Amino acid sequence: MWENELFFEAVPLLLEAFIKVTLVVTVLGTLIAVVLGLVWAIAVRELPPLLAAPLRFLVDFIRMTPLPVHLLVIYYAFNSLSAMTVGILVIGVHYSTYMAESYRAGIESIRSGQWEAATALSLPASRTWRAVILPQAIRNTLPSLGNWAIAMFKDTPFLIFISVPEMVTRAREFGGQHFTYVEAMTVAGVLFLLASYPTAVLMRKLEKKLAY
Amino acid sequence: GDDGGGEGNTLERAQEEGTIKIAYAGEIPYSFENDEGELTGATIAIDEEIFKALGIDNVEGQLVEWDALIPGLNKGEYDAVSAGMSILPDRCAKAAFAEPTIMYTSTLMVAEGNPEGLSDFASIEGTGLTLAVQSGAIEQGQAQDLGLENTMTVNSAQDGMDAVANGRADAFALTNITLSTMAEDNPDAGVETTDAFVAEIDGLKQISAGSTVFRPEDTALLEAYNEELAKIVGDEQRFVETVGEFGFTDAERPPEGLTAEMLCEGDLEAANEAADGAGGSTDSEDSTGSTDSTDSTDG
Amino acid sequence: MSDFFSGVATALPRLLGEGLLATLVSFAGGAVVMVLVAVVLGLVEHQAPAWLAVIARVIVELFRGSSLVVQLFFFFYVIPTLTGVDLGSTWTAIIALGLNYGAYGAEVVRGSLNAVPRGQWETTTALSMPWATKMRRVIWPQAWALMLPGFNNLMVMLIKGTAVVSLVLLSDITFEADQLRRQVGLWPAFLSALVIYYLIALVVSTVMRWGEGRAQRRLGLGDFQIRQARRDAAKVLAGAAAAEAGSGGSGARREGRDT
Amino acid sequence: MPTDQNPDPATTSHPHNGGVPRIQFEDVVKKFGSTTVLEGLNFSVDRGERVTLIGPSGSGKTTILRLLMTLEELTDGYVWVDGDPLTHDRRDGKRVELKPKQVSAVRKRIGMVFQQFNLFPNMTVLQNIIEAPVHVLGQSTEQARTKALELLDRVGLGDRGDAHPMQLSGGQQQRVAIARALAMDPEILLLDEVTSALDPELVGEVLGVLQDLAATTDITMLIVTHEMQFAQDVSDRVMMFDSGHIIEEGLPAKIFSDPDNERTRQFLQAVR
Amino acid sequence: MPTDQNPDPATTSHPHNGGVPRIQFEDVVKKFGSTTVLEGLNFSVDRGERVTLIGPSGSGKTTILRLLMTLEELTDGYVWVDGDPLTHDRRDGKRVELKPKQVSAVRKRIGMVFQQFNLFPNMTVLQNIIEAPVHVLGQSTEQARTKALELLDRVGLGDRGDAHPMQLSGGQQQRVAIARALAMDPEILLLDEVTSALDPELVGEVLGVLQDLAATTDITMLIVTHEMQFAQDVSDRVMMFDSGHIIEEGLPAKIFSDPDNERTRQFLQAVR
């Protein structure tokens, strides 16, 4: 049933996949999501309604449909991209739609008094965004962004659908070669827990620290 | 899902119900679903014929990722794997293989016109070209044993062809029948296949044959199956009648004397002998050590 | 273009047949388990004695800390091998989805209990209400209104989560679409699938919002509080609830125990 | 400190005789983490007495009411209600925590009205009022309802029983909250800045109700308020707090017009 | 209505001569959705005048200030500042909306202090004050800083320039907010219940600063407050509102001691 040998064999293998693929995807995907998310949030607010409406629909559509389908579509539609590239792009864009929501909430959480004070001082819109709203909004948003990054990290196994060799894909391969998933999947699960729990605790600390 | 692994009485149960559930890997021309949504293919055709003879008229299929075929079999999701799985020592340790059903040769799928002039594994060695292999297929292990550097793993034959077609890989190694059929079926894909070859490692032909897989405890089912199988494999005409429509010929018919046991034990010498007929001989004395590892990453 | 539509026409029956069935069964079953798990774990975390709350917390962290895909494999292959308990494909999908999102849901429940104003907890103490009366009559109706937006988000996540159940051998919409890709082409197969998913999510979300509105009107909540609740829900989903528990929740929690 | 009355309550539980104070704080200590808010506080309140607590922000007034309502845990010391222990009893000279059931029995004699009203938003006004009588005291719905309508009349809202709290003005909500507290027939009523959250215009109606209550019942009241006129009108005694200590106490007329303590004088000037 | 002054401002734009009122509301209509809050309101305020707006909750006082600050959109009518149109101009008898640039030019003459202070929490006190002078008026940082320190001195916070708003008490925050408004050198200052969010103890310090301001400058002030003593001390004129109409106006001494209108009398009684 349980073979220690297989367990110890799987550890370095999956650790390597974890560092070389899972982490890389998470970091690059987060970068994409953080930037695109802010773009969506501001664009939907500032664009004229005729442009904002379709953009909002697109963002909502992506957010409300499954990641595996997005991965498959983009993977097959753009042959020249490697599976890894597709994985990073798609997961980044997918999570940017969540982060856009976080940014939006962060912006909305700024009390109307702040906008009104800016108007009362006749600050121009650009200055209001840059000096008053965004510094507060991003501060409010950071913990949420961090938590989405953790969520993305836990969704990297979805890349199994396009065979990006991240940790769980490798675990399944390893299991396939040894005709049992017990040890490999245990290792994968434990590695996830080891990585995500401390990060989540850190995020909570950060959140407390950032609260005004 | 059904009840767990069972107590080895699967044959009885299947005969009673008239139905058996098998897993297939969706590989043309072995076992796949056609455009009408019917389960078909060479191994399916053989199995259906055998099961019918055993009084099991209905064969239900479940498409399963290659890696998951044997784990799923052992946890009782289905009763047999009909995917033309190669008989390999590692696998025999975990599951029960029927006697050889079809012989395998390998081929390389390459871009149209074979720009790199590839012919077999040896022609790739040292070139740095990217070779696609299918996860869990025997070519994956062979490529590894040969120390080929740039390999990428794909999940299905379709993915492998796509990889070659769009340049993600320079070649894709898989069984000859599979790839030849695919190349024929997709004349616009811009791919072709090389001549079939049998990989040679340490001077020994890596003879391989595929068969249907059962759970180790289902000995009754296995024996009954083998009995019926022998009637088909032992009869050239019947064999070709059964699998001919899928592009198989007498060349894929297992030679008399080749047994699952030989392949399970990794006794390539015996296999080589059986394949070459009574007089065939091989030059290597102790090859078992290297061939054991054909399909695994470990030693 | 006509190729596209004839492709869609070929694909739809299969997507809407077996595929949709597997997706909906996973979703509906998962949703029921999710809500049950969320309510039980959330209540235990918020109200039970410390040792029990810690156990609930550990369960929540286990499921939130690892990945749904890992959990699916675990329930499907590992647990049967180690324990002999085999749930089969459909139940595995339902249980794994339900536990995974239920763990997030527990945070929604806990966060909502925390968000019930402290004054409400204190008033129940001032009126000497026993625990059951307090929860049933005062706290839960208010917390329920606050947690619905969170459950709405989770339902949509759950629908999307069902797209991985082919890993435990269910032929859901995603699986069927991937099969159909070879037959009808990439776009007809996958666009149809995406639209189906979108419509399911839309319907579920609309129903949930209707429920939200009803619950909130019952409390006489204004738009502001509803927006607030939505925002809290999103935050909770992203795993941020714990921080609030430390500050706002402690008072309410102590309240909860001493009666 | 002028108020250190300390009539050693040595026996476990007094009979409810007239000589025992309604409320007695004995050596009460309250800490929040490392900050000490009350440090050995002693005072008592007689039956039917109305006592107003004044003092600067943070001086501990609210904390005292919350301790009585068992909304905060006593760090040390004792609180006696009619001679009965509230949360901790002295047995053989040792401080023993009481069981929740015992606490609840004594607590039922105490009602509280909060600054933020805290009506239950998921119930109508009437349901708010009958909730506790029915589910805590075990009265029949009919009985509780009759009483509730009486009380609503008394606070001038006889016709609003079916309204939802959110449909009422702040002043009306607070009057319902008073009725709700009274529905439990408390012997003691705690009022913590009950008009601070109201628009200035609405303060009067709430104070009116309370003045009426003071005039027509003999409920013991502990009042925290910034409404000095009201405090003067209604209370028998004023206690001035600073940093958790009683720095001056006496008749309202005296304290408000001619306090002895310099700090009291400053405070009253600032608040006016 | 006693105040229907209506000196037809027929020309497009007046020169800034002394005869033109500082602020003039002409037939101002303001609706929120279907509820009409102001319905053809007319009044004007002279240069240097201090006018206090009183009236029950919901009577439209805040709305008037917000319209002047362009925080709400005018539904109909005109607002003139020194004879210049604020958001809408009359051209050939037609009502024309102005461009944001034009609005901004007039709005710069108006400053506002809010009930909730609304300091920018991400900036220090000093940054709060110099933000607008630097980025709106184009002053150099040095220049704005010198001025800001002067203003901070004036509101009694000369040493708190590097503090963050959250480190200050409510009263201090409100004083910073006053300094911030003054840094723009406004001709008109709008004050909307600037002490309502403060603890009673802190009200005095803020009113003190405003009294000083009234005594030493000639800024035109529009004040909404519940502090009647302050209103009486500081204002030249009091306008009593009810449901968006001016129901009485006059000298504070008169209005507060002997109002003509019954509604005013009631209101003042309730508030006291």
Ligand SMILES: Nc1ncnc2c1ncn2[C@@H]1O[C@H](COP(=O)(O)OP(=O)(O)OP(=O)(O)O)[C@@H](O)[C@H]1O
């Ligand atoms: N839950 C708490 N945690 C920590 N400190 C607290 C808590 N509640 C009260 N305090 C502190 O206890 C002290 C007394 O608070 P309390 O609320 O009793 O004052 P108060 O006299 O009612 O003041 P106010 O007039 O502002 O209501 C204050 O210093 C306060 O900061």
Ligand SMILES: Nc1ncnc2c1ncn2[C@@H]1O[C@H](COP(=O)(O)OP(=O)(O)OP(=O)(O)O)[C@@H](O)[C@H]1O
């Ligand atoms: N944004 C808004 N949307 C809808 N109605 C509004 C809005 N702002 C104000 N009102 C309504 O306009 C009316 C006047 O409000 P306003 O705030 O001007 O009153 P006020 O005299 O300042 O009252 P208070 O003394 O309570 O501040 C009220 O009935 C209010 O409900």
Ligand SMILES: [Mg+2]
């Ligand atoms: Mg207090």
Ligand SMILES: [Mg+2]
């Ligand atoms: Mg107002």
